[in-house]
Amino acid sequence: MADPAHSTDDLGQAFTRLAQVIALLRERCAWTAALTHESLLEYLLEEAYEVIDAVEAGHTGAADAAELSGELGDVLFQVLLHARLQEEAGHFSIQDVIEGLTGKMVRRNPHVFNSDGTLTDSPTGDPAEIERAWDAAKKVEKPARNSPFEGIPASLPALALAAKAQNRARRAGVPVPLPASGTPASGTPEWDGEEELGELLFETVRQATERGIDPEAALRAAVRRFTAPVPPVTD
Numbered sequence: 638m639a640d641p642a643h644s645t646d647d648l649g650q651a652f653t654r655l656a657q658v659i660a661l662l663r664e665r666c667a668w669t670a671a672l673t674h675e676s677l678l679e680y681l682l683e684e685a686y687e688v689i690d691a692v693e694a695g696h697t698g699a700a701d702a703a704e705l706s707g708e709l710g711d712v713l714f715q716v717l718l719h720a721r722l723q724e725e726a727g728h729f730s731i732q733d734v735i736e737g738l739t740g741k742m743v744r745r746n747p748h749v750f751n752s753d754g755t756l757t758d759s760p761t762g763d764p765a766e767i768e769r770a771w772d773a774a775k776k777v778e779k780p781a782r783n784s785p786f787e788g789i790p791a792s793l794p795a796l797a798l799a800a801k802a803q804n805r806a807r808r809a810g811v812p813v814p815l816p817a818s819g820t821p822a823s824g825t826p827e828w829d830g831e832e833e834l835g836e837l838l839f840e841t842v843r844q845a846t847e848r849g850i851d852p853e854a855a856l857r858a859a860v861r862r863f864t865a866p867v868p869p870v871t872d
Contacts, residue, residue, distance in 0.1 A: 656731055659717045663725070669718075677718055684711040745774040768808060785809035786864040795856035796838075802860050814863070 662669040688708045691697075696704035720731040743750040747770050748761040761767065782788065785805040793801060803813050828834050845852040 655713075656717060656721075659714070659721050663721055672718060672722070674719060674722055677715060681712075681715040681719075684708065684715055688712055741778075744778070745771045747774070772808060784864070784866065785811060789864075795853040795860070799856055799860050802864050806863075 664670070688705070691705045691708045694704075696702065716734070717731055720729070720734050724730040743752075743754050746767075747757070748767055749757060751757055776782070779788070785808065786802055789798065789801050789805065791798070805811075806813050828837050842852045845855060
């Protein structure tokens with residue numbers, strides 16, 4: 638069990654030891670030494686889904702939190718392996734990853750941190766203001782991005798991809814179009830709550846598969862149409 642009295646030095650020593658263990662595995666374990674960024678991807682995805690399973694199964698209380706702790710450790714293992722591969726290639730190390738993330742969190746949360754990393758006097762409690770500040774900081778970091786949809790991973794599951802694109806659109810003030818009158822989606826029944834939405838989605842998938850349509854592919858295509866750049870108007 639975690640000890641609240643553990644110091645920052647203890648955490649640093651534990652993390653350093655873990656990084657050392659990963660480095661030794663790369664040197665002395667033939668299986669770990671053969672890993673590549675590409676071969677690790679399936680494990681990263683699997684471990685992330687196992688974290689989701691642990692949370693949704695309720696393994697967050699004192700009685701069984703060790704289950705979630707173990708799954709989070711497996712995700713951390715994947716992060717350290719990817720960072721180690723990059724360190725071996727001479728590109729960056731896990732320390733660069735940590736320092737980069739720390740700097741990003743300070744920059745993107747000006748309601749909590751001043752630019753020098755010290756705490757602000759009175760952090761805001763307005764979620765909309767926090768989102769605006771986050772988006773503004775992100776725009777400064779990535780000035781070349783011209784669309785709110787840039788940076789959304791195309792490999793997300795289709796439902797998550799659609800939700801992410803629509804959320805980005807709303808935050809950027811881009812309207813999310815309703816189905817055109819007369820289309821199948823325009824006759825969708827009303828629903829109320831998560832369970833009814835789940836049943837509606839389940840029925841949509843049933844109808845799609847009966848017609849030989851891949852619902853994931855169909856939804857991805859709809860997202861692509863929604864996020865595609867608007868061609869310039871020519872005379």
